[in-house]
Amino acid sequence: MGVDHLQPGEARQIDYHPPMNVALATPMFILAGALFVLFVGRTLIRLYHRRRLREILRTDKQGRFKRRSAISTSLYKHVFHAPLFSIRHSRYLKLGNNIHMGILPLRFEAALLAVYIAINIVFFFVMVDWWKDWDEVIFEFQYSAGSMAVLNLPGLVLAAGRNNPLVPLLGIKFDCFNLMHRWVGRTIIFSALVHMIAAVRMKVFEQGGLAAATLLIWNTKFFICGLVAIFAFTAILFQSLSPVRHAFYEAFLHSHIALAIMAFVGLWYHLEGMSHQNVMLVTVVLWGFDRATRLACVIWRNIGTRCSKATVEMLPGDVARVNVTVARPWRFKAGQYAYLYMPSVGLWTSHPFSVAWTSKDGTSVLDKDATNSSNDSLDRAVGGSQETTVSFLVKGRDGLTSKLVRKAGNSPERTFNAITLAEGPYGGLESLDSYGSVLLVAGGIGITHPIAYLLEIVNGFASRSTAVRRVTLVWVVRSLDHLSWIQPWMVSLFSHPALQGPNVPKQESYFELPELALSIQIYLSNRDSSPEDFSPESPWAISAPTGVAISINTGRPSFRDTLDVEMAHQVGAMAVSVCGPGEMGDDVRQVVRAKQGNKKVDFYEETFSW
């Protein structure tokens, strides 16, 4: 087929590069086609959910949405939610106790990766005219490999960006793009190394020996720039391995960016005068777009008539509650997260945290008309007076988070104030509004995710914009003290009029009994903590309306039994959402897959696994 537009009979010139054969970009076109198919699929699912919600709100009936077709059940069970092998997905693979080997992708993700790598490899080979002279074959092979490396660069940068437009368009989470970023990167490095080896082999042949070839390479800007790029890419290959990445995250991130810049600069000059330089330009523009959007977002959200600031309050269990008063709020959605910058603790570094709660002027947002929040940005822009506080729970781990928790613990009254910038919001791709039943499962600090959904559901129920009629929260914690993490928010939630109705056992006809059935099951996994220590005088117990069932149990829950009970009382379609340690995510996934039958139960996992 040929890799470039060398005319028949035209001799190849050493320093001239004919334009690339566009067919070399075929893998990219195939990939773009696959993304388009995913976009269409995702749009259809979203439209279906919207139609289902509209119909439920119109007819007050959701019994028919309980059922799922056999094909859809199989796809859910064996394709979309299946781990690569049997159970393991989010639970980290570890060597010994501390060496972090990453996670196993889902079956669907692994299939996408395999197809992506396969089409790249196929095009390596089919573009080369294998029946030509050996020299020409080697030239075409190195050209093909080099082109593959360059053509994959825009995808590499896009997948790494926080503002990747494909995330909202395809509804595919950043975690998945992060996985793609790593594999696209490995493909690029592999192609670049093949390109270099073939190019050196060619020069040795042309110059009549290794010494002459080496002399030429070290005295030619074109080759030196290529070598700089190869060196930087190879360094990235090693510094981004899971054990290094997880053990020294900040050092990894900073050196990763420095090496990427070095690779791009080297490549830019290596590709001077070639059509491939345009691909580099696209890559740099995509990167610049992400960085500029991040900067603009930080400035817009946090710098108004005053700067965003936070109160950090120490809580039991090495957790800090961070209440950020943002200069310009956004329209909050459950499942969103933001990157927090706290210069006095972490200089310029930023870390992602789920938005757990929002309130205005110290009053919970849910006490106000839910629709007001859409006008918040405008209010602030025109000088409106309401202050919006966005709350996060941060668990002390290694770097910034452990410094933050230590600083709060050492401060007078275990509280301090600091300038804090929030970049976001990101995420919040999944709405649970069209489900009749919702089971929220959390482990430890993973409660930040479901608490935001509880707020959204109660708000939605009050404004009659959600189909949810039955919500169960299962939260596994190590100590009763940890209930204080969300205590003020639960007290606020319990006082909502939507939860004041009688707790009648709910069967089929939900809208004839239009109450929201909320139950909360706390599990104390550490045997040192006992349900008997739960005081009837505690704010949780005092403020809970009679209709809300709260149970405190010992040990870990049986997710199988919990799901059995929930499915027995299922109203319409059911969503099961889990946020907690990877092991918990895997267990809940396994149970939901095992229960897939003719009842519709969808699974959503939010587990920190980058």
Ligand SMILES: Cc1cc2nc3c(=O)[nH]c(=O)nc-3n(C[C@H](O)[C@H](O)[C@H](O)COP(=O)(O)OP(=O)(O)OC[C@H]3O[C@@H](n4cnc5c(N)ncnc54)[C@H](O)[C@@H]3O)c2cc1C
């Ligand atoms: C979407 C999302 C929501 C989260 N929500 C919460 C929450 O509500 N509460 C909570 O306590 N924790 C949450 N986390 C986890 C939290 O981000 C990490 O615990 C924190 O970044 C660790 O930082 P560190 O400085 O203490 O540790 P480091 O030593 O810097 O890192 C420890 C590990 O945290 C991860 N990490 C660190 N920085 C980043 C970063 N900028 N981007 C991605 N991963 C990073 C890396 O895997 C690293 O190995 C969430 C994570 C994600 C991805």
Ligand SMILES: NC(=O)c1ccc[n+]([C@@H]2O[C@H](COP(=O)([O-])OP(=O)(O)OC[C@H]3O[C@@H](n4cnc5c(N)ncnc54)[C@H](OP(=O)(O)O)[C@@H]3O)[C@@H](O)[C@H]2O)c1
């Ligand atoms: N949006 C997000 O992605 C997001 C937001 C916040 C937090 N997170 C993640 O959530 C996780 C929770 O953090 P953590 O440090 O607070 O967790 P943790 O302390 O390790 O565990 C919390 C609780 O979960 C229990 N648990 C663990 N595995 C379980 C299983 N398979 N079945 C039942 N219970 C189980 C633990 O029980 P034992 O005592 O028996 O171990 C413990 O009580 C972290 O990985 C964090 O990064 C993610």
